[in-house]
Amino acid sequence: MKRLSLCNDLPDCHTGESRYPDLKQRKSKHWIPACAGMTAFWSLFITFLFLLCFARSGFAHKPSDSYLNITVEDQKIEGQIDIALRDLEVAIGLDTNQDGAITWGELRSRHAAISAYVLSRLEIKEEIRPVRLSALSSYFVPLWAKEGKEVVFPIRIIDQQVDNHTDGAYTVIHFEIDCCTDPVSAVTISYHLFFDLDPQHRGISRVTYRGQTQTALFGPDNFSQRLALGVHTPLQTFISFAGEGIFHIFSGFDHILFLLSLLLPAVLRRQDGQWLVVSSFRPAFWNITKIVTAFTLAHSMTLTLAAIGLIRLPSRWVESSIAVSILIVAMNNIYPVVTARLWGFAFAFGLIHGFGFASVLSDLGLPPGARGLALVGFNLGVEAGQLVIVSLFLPLSFFLRHRFVYRQFVRVAGSIAVILLATIWLVERMFEIKLI
Amino acid sequence: MSITRTAWVVLVVSVFSGWLHWVEASPFTPTDDAQVLERLPFRPSDPAARQLREWRAEWMSSPDRFDLAARLARGYIEQGRRNADPRYNGYAEATLTRWWKSPNPPTALLVLRATLSQSRHDFNGALADLTQVLKRDPDDPQAWVTQALILQVQGEYQKSKESCFRLQRLSTTLVTAACLAGAGSLSGQAEKSFDLLKKMVDQYSPPILGGVRGGNAEEQLWARTLLAEIAARRGMPAAAEDQFRQAFLLKIHDPYLLGAYADFLLDQGRAKEVLPLLADEMRADGLLLRLTLAEQTVHADSFSQHRDALRDRFAASRLRGDRVHQREESRFTLWLLHQPQEALKLAEENWKVQREPWDARVLLEAAQAANNHAAAKTVLDWMAKTKIEDVTLTKLKTELEK
Numbered sequence: 001m002k003r004l005s006l007c008n009d010l011p012d013c014h015t016g017e018s019r020y021p022d023l024k025q026r027k028s029k030h031w032i033p034a035c036a037g038m039t040a041f042w043s044l045f046i047t048f049l050f051l052l053c054f055a056r057s058g059f060a061h062k063p064s065d066s067y068l069n070i071t072v073e074d075q076k077i078e079g080q081i082d083i084a085l086r087d088l089e090v091a092i093g094l095d096t097n098q099d100g101a102i103t104w105g106e107l108r109s110r111h112a113a114i115s116a117y118v119l120s121r122l123e124i125k126e127e128i129r130p131v132r133l134s135a136l137s138s139y140f141v142p143l144w145a146k147e148g149k150e151v152v153f154p155i156r157i158i159d160q161q162v163d164n165h166t167d168g169a170y171t172v173i174h175f176e177i178d179c180c181t182d183p184v185s186a187v188t189i190s191y192h193l194f195f196d197l198d199p200q201h202r203g204i205s206r207v208t209y210r211g212q213t214q215t216a217l218f219g220p221d222n223f224s225q226r227l228a229l230g231v232h233t234p235l236q237t238f239i240s241f242a243g244e245g246i247f248h249i250f251s252g253f254d255h256i257l258f259l260l261s262l263l264l265p266a267v268l269r270r271q272d273g274q275w276l277v278v279s280s281f282r283p284a285f286w287n288i289t290k291i292v293t294a295f296t297l298a299h300s301m302t303l304t305l306a307a308i309g310l311i312r313l314p315s316r317w318v319e320s321s322i323a324v325s326i327l328i329v330a331m332n333n334i335y336p337v338v339t340a341r342l343w344g345f346a347f348a349f350g351l352i353h354g355f356g357f358a359s360v361l362s363d364l365g366l367p368p369g370a371r372g373l374a375l376v377g378f379n380l381g382v383e384a385g386q387l388v389i390v391s392l393f394l395p396l397s398f399f400l401r402h403r404f405v406y407r408q409f410v411r412v413a414g415s416i417a418v419i420l421l422a423t424i425w426l427v428e429r430m431f432e433i434k435l436i
Numbered sequence: 437m438s439i440t441r442t443a444w445v446v447l448v449v450s451v452f453s454g455w456l457h458w459v460e461a462s463p464f465t466p467t468d469d470a471q472v473l474e475r476l477p478f479r480p481s482d483p484a485a486r487q488l489r490e491w492r493a494e495w496m497s498s499p500d501r502f503d504l505a506a507r508l509a510r511g512y513i514e515q516g517r518r519n520a521d522p523r524y525n526g527y528a529e530a531t532l533t534r535w536w537k538s539p540n541p542p543t544a545l546l547v548l549r550a551t552l553s554q555s556r557h558d559f560n561g562a563l564a565d566l567t568q569v570l571k572r573d574p575d576d577p578q579a580w581v582t583q584a585l586i587l588q589v590q591g592e593y594q595k596s597k598e599s600c601f602r603l604q605r606l607s608t609t610l611v612t613a614a615c616l617a618g619a620g621s622l623s624g625q626a627e628k629s630f631d632l633l634k635k636m637v638d639q640y641s642p643p644i645l646g647g648v649r650g651g652n653a654e655e656q657l658w659a660r661t662l663l664a665e666i667a668a669r670r671g672m673p674a675a676a677e678d679q680f681r682q683a684f685l686l687k688i689h690d691p692y693l694l695g696a697y698a699d700f701l702l703d704q705g706r707a708k709e710v711l712p713l714l715a716d717e718m719r720a721d722g723l724l725l726r727l728t729l730a731e732q733t734v735h736a737d738s739f740s741q742h743r744d745a746l747r748d749r750f751a752a753s754r755l756r757g758d759r760v761h762q763r764e765e766s767r768f769t770l771w772l773l774h775q776p777q778e779a780l781k782l783a784e785e786n787w788k789v790q791r792e793p794w795d796a797r798v799l800l801e802a803a804q805a806a807n808n809h810a811a812a813k814t815v816l817d818w819m820a821k822t823k824i825e826d827v828t829l830t831k832l833k834t835e836l837e838k
Binding site for chain 1: 477758
C-alpha cells in the first residue's frame with residue numbers, strides 16, 4: 001500500500017505535474033489530505049471528510065448575517081446594525097482572554113475597534129435635490145430630472161447594546177447621520193463587512209422612509225445598492241396629492257367655515273345700513289367668483305412660498321391667525337365694517353390660510369422627485385374641494401336669499417356660532433391647550 | 437437557480453412577518469462585565485483552532501501558494517462539518533478567493549468549490565465543476581463519489597450507480613458498496629443493497645480491523661446509517677434499530693445520524709426517547725426541528741419556545757435568500773404550524789431541487805393535509821418510475837390514491 005505524503009510542502013502537486021509526490025516525505029502529526037486526485041489511501045480519506053458534509057446542510061446552524069435597519073427622516077437618518085459577536089471575533093478579535101467565552105467586559109473594551117471596523121466598511125450616500133429659487137423653472141426641474149446630487153455625511157455612532165438572535169449574541173450599534181436640509185430622494189448603501197473573511201456573509205437591510213419599507217440584501221457581488229425612496233409615477237404623485245388637497249378642505253373644518261362665512265353675505269348687498277337681497281343670479285355669482293378666486297390666488301401664493309421653503313412661519317402663529325381670520329369675517333357679517341370688495345378680505349386672509357395648507361403639505365412630505373407636481377396637485381385638490389362647497393352653497397343661498405330665516409337667522413345665528421367656535425380655536429391655538 | 441415569481445411573493449410576505457418578529461426583539465445593555473454573552477464553538481487554545489491558525493499564518497506569509505490556501509480551506513470545511521457550522525464554509529471560500537473565479541482553476545479548487553456548492557444545494561453548479569475535474573483527471577475518487585451522491589439526491593439513480601462503479605478501482609470496497617447501496621436501495625433493489633452492504637460492513641467491524649478495504653470509522657458510520665435508513669424504509673424496525681445502535685457504537689458525534697435516528701424514533705411512536713437524544717443539539721436547525729416535533733407529541737413545556745425559535749431561524753434563512761432548509765421548513769410548517777397550503781408550496785419548491793425519500797415524503801404529507809391530491813402526482817409518478825421501496829411513502833400513496 002502506497003502511503004502518500006502531504007502536499008503541504010509540494011507546491012505543484014495540485015497542478016497535476018506531480019501527481020505522485022515523494023513518498024519519503026515526513027508525515028506530519030497534523031496531516032491533512034490535501035490533494036484530491038491522488039489515488040489510494042489518503043485520497044480516500046479526503047473522500048470521507050467531504051462525504052460527510054454532503055447533503056447534510058439541513059443540520060447546519062445559521063450562516064453569517066448582519067441586520068442593517070435604517071430610517072430616513074427629514075433632517076437625519078437613524079440606523080441600527082446588529083452584528084454577530086462570532087463574526088466580530090473572527091474579524092477583529094473579542095475574546096481577549098482566549099477562554100472561548102465573550103463577556104460584556106470584553107465586548108465593551110472592543111467597542112471602539114468595532115466602531116472603527118464598521119465605519120470603515122459601511123457607507124451611506126444620500127441623494128438630495130437642492131431647492132433652488134433662482135427661477136421657477138428650477139423649481140419644476142424635479143419633474144423630469146432623474147438624478148439628484150449625491151452627498152455623503154459621516155455616520156455617527158451613538159451607542160452599542162447587545163441582543164440575542166436565534167444563532168447567538170449580536171452587538172447592536174445605534175447610529176445617526178445628520179444630513180440633508182433637503183429631502184433625501186435615494187440612499188446608496190455600500191456594505192463591505194466581513195466579505196473578505198466570509199463571502200457567504202450577507203448584510204440584510206431594511207430601509208424605511210415615510211412608513212414605506214424596502215429591503216436589500218448585500219453580498220460580495222452586490223455590496224452597493226441604491227434605494228430610491230418613495231418612488232411613484234408622476235401621475236400617481238399628482239393624484240395622491242390632489243386627493244390630499246380635497247381631503248384637507250373637508251377635514252380641516254376651519255377652511256370651510258372661513259369660506260362659508262365669507263360667502264354668507266354674497267347673495268346680499270349692504271345699502272344704507274340695510275341688508276338687501278341681490279336681484280339676479282349674475283351679481284351673486286360674480287361676487288362669489290371674485291371671493292373664491294382671490295382666496296385661491298392668495299393661498300396658492302403663500303402655500304408655494306412656504307412649500308419651497310422661502311418663508312417659514314411658526315405654525316402656532318399661522319393656526320391662531322386662521323382662527324382670527326374666521327373670527328373677523330364672522331363678526332363682519334353681524335357688524336359690517338367691510339361690505340364692498342369682500343374679495344380683498346378673502347385675499348388678505350387667504351395669504352394666512354396658505355401657510356396653513358403648507359403645514360399640512362410639509363406633514364405629508366413633498367416627494368423629492370416631484371415636488372412641483374405634488375404642490376400643483378395639492379393646490380388643485382384644495383380648489384376642487386372649494387368648488388364643491390361653492391357649488392352646493394351658491395344655489396342654496398340664492399334660492400333662500402329672500403327668506404327671513406336666511407337673512408337673519410342663518411346670517412346672524414350662524415355667524416355667532418362661528419364666532420364662538422373661532423374664539424375657542426384661537427384660545428386653543430394660542431395657548432396650545434385643548435378646550436373641546 | 438430559478439425561482440418563480442409567486443414563490444418570491446410568498447417569500448417576501450413571510451420574510452416580512454419574520455422581520456417584524458426580529459424587530460420586536462429588543463436590545464439591552466448588560467450591567468455586569470463578567471456576564472458571558474457568547475460562547476465560541478471552540479477556544480482559541482483548542483488544538484484544532486491552533487492548527488487552523490498555524491495554517492492560516494503559513495498561507496498569509498505566502499498568499500500566492502494555492503496548496504497552502506487549499507489546505508486551510510479543507511481545514512475550515514472539516515471544522516464546519518464537525519460543528520455543523522456553515523460559517524466555516526464561508527471562511528474556506530474566502531481562503532480560495534484568489535483562485536475562485538480564475539478561468540483555468542486548479543483541479544483541487546474545482547473539487548473544493550463543488551463541495552461548497554453542494555452544501556448550499558447548488559447541485560448543478562457542483563456537477564459542472566465535477567465534470568470538469570473528471571475530464572482532467574478521470575481517476576479522482578473524490579470527484580466520483582461527490583458526483584454519485586449529488587446524483588442520488590437528484591434522483592438520478594442509474595447515473596449515480598455509474599459514478600459509484602468508477603470508485604471500485606479508486607476507493608475502498610466499503611465506499612463503493614455504500615455508494616452503490618445508496619442508489620440501489622432507492623431504485624428497486626433495497627433488499628439486495630442492504631444484504632450486500634451489511635455483509636461487508638459486518639466483516640470489517642470494528643473499524644480497526646477494516647484497514648484499507650474496510651475504511652475508517654467515518655466510512656463505517658456512513659454505511660451503518662445508510663443500512664439503518666434502508667431497513668427503516670423497508671419497514672424493518674428491529675434491523676434499523678440494530679444498525680443505528682452499531683452506528684452509535686462508533687462514538688462519532690454526527691448530526692446526520694442523530695437526525696436519522698430521531699426520525700426513526702418519531703415514526704416508531706417513541707418521541708419520548710428523542711428528548712434526551714437531542715437535548716444538547718438545539719443549535720442545529722434540523723435537530724431542533726425533530727426535538728420540537730417530539731416535544732409536541734409528548735406535550736413538553738419547552739415546545740412553544742422551541743417552535744418560535746425555529747420560526748425565527750427559518751425567517752432569518754429566508755431573509756438571506758437561502759433555500760437550503762426548504763425540506764425542514766415544509767415539515768415545520770405542516771406539523772408545527774399546521775399550515776398545509778404553505779407547507780405544500782415549500783415542498784414543491786424543494787422537490788425541484790432535491791429528490792430524496794424525505795423530500796417525497798414532505799410533499800405527499802403536505803398534499804394530503806392540503807387535500808390537494810393533484811399536487812402529489814409528480815411524486816407518485818416518480819415513485820412508480822424509481823420503484824422506491826419505502827413503507828411510509830407506499831402508505832401515503834395508497835391513501836392518496838383512494
